[in-house]
Amino acid sequence: MKRIAVPLLLLGVVAALATAQDDTEAKYKAKLEKSFAKKIPWELDFQKAMEKARAQKKLIMGYFTRSYAP
Amino acid sequence: MDVTKVNPRSMPREEWEKTLFSQKGARGWPYTIFMDADGNVVAKIPLEGLFGDNPEQAVRETLAEARAFVDLQAQAAAHPEDADTNARHLLLKLKLSRSDEDWKKLEGFVATGKLAPETLARYKAFKPGYVFDGMWEDFLKGYQGASNDPEKVKALEAKLAADTLKMHDEALAIEDVKNSKFPYYWNFTGMGAIAAGKPETAKKALAKLETWLEGYKNNPRAKAFVDRLRKKVEASTADQGGDK
Numbered sequence: 290m291k292r293i294a295v296p297l298l299l300l301g302v303v304a305a306l307a308t309a310q311d312d313t314e315a316k317y318k319a320k321l322e323k324s325f326a327k328k329i330p331w332e333l334d335f336q337k338a339m340e341k342a343r344a345q346k347k348l349i350m351g352y353f354t355r356s357y358a359p
Numbered sequence: 360m361d362v363t364k365v366n367p368r369s370m371p372r373e374e375w376e377k378t379l380f381s382q383k384g385a386r387g388w389p390y391t392i393f394m395d396a397d398g399n400v401v402a403k404i405p406l407e408g409l410f411g412d413n414p415e416q417a418v419r420e421t422l423a424e425a426r427a428f429v430d431l432q433a434q435a436a437a438h439p440e441d442a443d444t445n446a447r448h449l450l451l452k453l454k455l456s457r458s459d460e461d462w463k464k465l466e467g468f469v470a471t472g473k474l475a476p477e478t479l480a481r482y483k484a485f486k487p488g489y490v491f492d493g494m495w496e497d498f499l500k501g502y503q504g505a506s507n508d509p510e511k512v513k514a515l516e517a518k519l520a521a522d523t524l525k526m527h528d529e530a531l532a533i534e535d536v537k538n539s540k541f542p543y544y545w546n547f548t549g550m551g552a553i554a555a556g557k558p559e560t561a562k563k564a565l566a567k568l569e570t571w572l573e574g575y576k577n578n579p580r581a582k583a584f585v586d587r588l589r590k591k592v593e594a595s596t597a598d599q600g601g602d603k
Contacts, residue, residue, distance in 0.1 A: 335379060335398070339396055339397065339398055342394075342395070342396035343396040346396075347396075348393050348394065348395060348396075348401065348422070348425055348426075348429075349393065349394040349395070349396070349398070350391065350392075350393055350418075351379065351383065351391065351392045351393070351394060352389065352390075352391050353379075353380050353385045353388055353389060353390040353391070353392070354388055354389040354390075355388040355389070
């Protein structure tokens with residue numbers, strides 16, 4: 290699919306009740322290893338995403354996810 | 360601003376409200392928001408970002424909506440005297456980002472004679488969606504401060520369910536709600552109806568949710584979402600019989 294937006298990845302870490310911080314951190318790292326996170330050239334800085342969008346005349350696609358969501 | 364790894368369950372509310380998630384009006388996770396280069400929201404994939412069984416189509420359709428909104432925004436700015444174009448722009452903008460100021464502007468068009476009252480009346484069916492969005496925002500804010508307290512979360516859900524049921528007739532005027540494109544609305548209506556002793560109304564809400572689920576057959580989370588309400592409706596019907 291032709292790129293028409295600057296992709297911006299935003300990760301939230303939401304701990305389940307009684308889940309240790311280490312487990313949440315592990316889930317966060319596992320999320321970053323998923324194919325959608327690795328294959329798309331996500332921009333992690335919102336200011337930079339806006340600069341790129343301006344320069345390339347594109348929209349920004351922001352994807353908000355969490356450690357245990359799709 | 361750096362993208363932050365945030366934990367809403369532990370962040371103070373004032374910090375939470377500075378996050379992009381909160382500022383851009385995301386309603387759950389995952390959530391997809393399209394913005395212009397200035398960071399203004401131009402389209403969203405709602406429904407907790409569940410893309411349905413055809414994610415590429417969902418993204419393409421939403422991108423088309425985003426482009427249409429950006430064009431409408433430009434037309435409205437170029438023609439401030441065109442009340443109808445400006446009203447359409449404000450309505451779409453309100454769908455994306457709640458703003459009491461924008462709603463007042465819309466009503467102001469009528470007050471200054473730039474928009475006919477009957478035209479605004481046609482648009483007024485949109486207001487319940489705006490109201491529900493506000494209720495949902497309040498729910499998320501409350502959840503953020505209380506999510507480690509199951510009793511508080513239960514109370515928050517009960518309030519949202521009761522409020523949703525109260526605006527049921529008005530909400531049906533909104534096409535997206537009537538056409539089952541708003542699953543959270545039907546979920547909370549179902550819960551509110553059960554709490555109010557109206558299992559038949561809850562069954563109707565469940566039927567709407569099951570219609571929505573037809574587009575998400577391959578999504579186990581969507582199925583689990585509907586199953587939760589289904590179990591409550593079944594239990595309620597067994598206990599209560601018909602609506603009181």
